[in-house]
Amino acid sequence: MQSILSAIRDALKQENWHAALFISMTLPDICCALEFGSSDGRKYAQWFDYNLPTYNNFLSGNDCYALRCSLLHAGKTDITEQKKREVLNHVLFVTRTPHLNVFKDCIINGVQESFLQLNVRPFCEDFCLATENWLKAHLENRAIQARLHNTVQVHGSGYIYRGAIKFE
Numbered sequence: 001m002q003s004i005l006s007a008i009r010d011a012l013k014q015e016n017w018h019a020a021l022f023i024s025m026t027l028p029d030i031c032c033a034l035e036f037g038s039s040d041g042r043k044y045a046q047w048f049d050y051n052l053p054t055y056n057n058f059l060s061g062n063d064c065y066a067l068r069c070s071l072l073h074a075g076k077t078d079i080t081e082q083k084k085r086e087v088l089n090h091v092l093f094v095t096r097t098p099h100l101n102v103f104k105d106c107i108i109n110g111v112q113e114s115f116l117q118l119n120v121r122p123f124c125e126d127f128c129l130a131t132e133n134w135l136k137a138h139l140e141n142r143a144i145q146a147r148l149h150n151t152v153q154v155h156g157s158g159y160i161y162r163g164a165i166k167f168e
Contacts (some may be wrong), residue, residue, distance in 0.1 A: 001135060001151060005028070005128050017095060017120045024127040025068040034147045041065045041084045051130040058100050058116055063088040090115040097122065109163050 004023065004057075009022035014068040028047040032039035045061030055064070066082035092115050099119035105111050138144045 001030070001131070003057060003154070003160075004151075005131060007123055007152075008128055012121055013123055015095070017093070019113055020124045021093065022072060025071055026129045027131045028064075030151070031131060034144045034151075035141075041069075044068070045084065047134075049136055052126060055100075055124065058102060059088065060086050061086075062086045063085070067091055077159050081127070088116055092117045093123075094118070095117040095120055102152075 004027075008020050008023050011017075011023065025083065028044045029039040030049075032043040032047055033053075036043060041062070044065045048061035048064045049056065052064075060069075061077065062084045063086050064089070066075065066085040069082050069084070070076045070079045076141040077093065079085045079091070080089050090113065094117055097117065097119065099117075099122045101117040102114075103117065104114045106115075
């Protein structure tokens with residue numbers, strides 16, 4: 001799991017905003033799968049609400065799951081068509097302006113819009129910190145620790161030798 005968190009933080013350092021954002025949005029899924037053996041929208045939303053309480057007045061777990069689905073499956077920040085959506089319609093990601101701003105009933109190009117503005121850097125870092133805190137809280141959970149050993153590993157090079165994969 002540490003390699004995934006490092007990848008997010010490396011992407012933030014390199015200002016690779018999309019990579020950082022897309023990976024961050026999968027962290028609740030990974031944590032739920034580690035804890036329960038699988039993940040779904042309900043589990044994702046509950047994990048988000050519990051582990052990222054700073055967002056409770058801005059972004060619900062269901063709206064965050066809707067955003068995750070829209071981002072990962074359609075590359076969009078408009079969540080109006082997502083089934084899990086509760087309140088939010090649209091998110092605007094920024095890199096140089098404040099984090100967690102709600103804009104209601106703004107007229108943009110003649111259209112009334114309401115949206116949540118999120119700064120990518122603190123948003124992604126909050127997901128990383130929440131995941132680290134969650135991991136610390138579950139250090140004694142044998143099932144989670146066993147599942148952690150099966151998470152993705154990226155190796156330098158590998159080759160097949162007598163039916164087994166060997167790594168250098």
